[in-house]
Amino acid sequence: MKFVYANSPQQEADFIIIGVADESGSHSSRSGSKKGADAIRKVAHERCVFKRKGRFSLAQVSSGRIDKKIYDYGNVDKKKISKVVEVFKDKTPIILGGDHSITAEVLKGMKDVTVIYFDAHPDIVSSMHGYYGSVLSDVEVDLGHSIEIGIREPEIEELKNIKKKRLEIVTAEEIYELGLEKVWEKIKRKVKGRVYVSVDLDVFDPSIAPGVSAPVPGGLNFNQVLYLMKRIMKKLDVVGFDIMELNPRYDQDERTAHLAVKLLLEMIVNCEHPNKRKLVVKAEKVKEEIKESKKKDKKKDKDQKTLI
Ligand SMILES: [Mn+2]
Secondary structure, three states: OOOOOOOOOOOOOOEEEEEOOOOOOOOOOOOOHHHHHHHHHHHHHHHOEEEEOOEEEEOOEOOEOOOOOEEEEEEOOHHHHHHHHHHOOOOEEEEEOOOOHHHHHHHHHOOOOEEEEEOOOOOOOOOOOOOOOOHHHHOOOOHHHOEEEEEOOOOHHHHHHHHHOOOEEEEHHHHHHHOHHHHHHHHHHHOOOEEEEEEEHHHEOOOOOOOEOOOOOOOEOHHHHHHHHHHHHHHOEEEEEEEEOEOHHHOOOOHHHHHHHHHHHHHHHHOOOHHHHHHHHHHHHHHHHHHHHHHHHHHHHHHHHHHO
């Protein structure tokens, strides 16, 4: 089953959805995350499609129409994901997990990105590699310009690594203490250049997202994440993103899958595609050139006047 919002041929699409049905990098005793991507597709199909006079109508989001061009590439092997992401570098790849170690593979295919990482766990273990707890120590990413949001259960070695790598952390508690606007300012200040956004669904509180492999109490609610996500997607140069760790086996009433669908749609709607951004940059450049030439003209006029 394809994502029900997939509305475009591959060539013309701005967003490419890629599932990875793999949990080989998970160390959790709660297995089941390899079925996450397909659970997101299934729930979207069940919830978001309405029949109206023989036609189908798709649910939209609170900010308006879902007017992006989306293609669903289906599921690929974990081994191939970095290559697939590389092939789609002029588009915005969206990866659905699977366990979080898939993100490390994705980042191998994305050049020069900084990372915004939503997670209850820092995933920066360095005494072990290639699993869902070592994502950020397995990749060559500029961690000094990356940030983690919602952290609340680190290991001791991770606390050391966070310091060593100058990785900025906003804990779940800090989000309550500081308020969302201050957290957004922190993100803006820290993150530079091309941005990859990774979401472990365990960043949410287990009461609203029980279907994950490593639930930790004291998590975020949906609107807190949405507040930050809207700004991240609109204002930063997001070149790819993922939603990981949905575990249908531990979900209750598909609550977490529903939340994942809602988040995915909001991320897509609010993401300004790089092409659009390129146009903005181009327009700014032209504006500057006009300004420069006007300045030159003025100078010319002045010089001529002195000659006369
Ligand atoms: Mn996690």
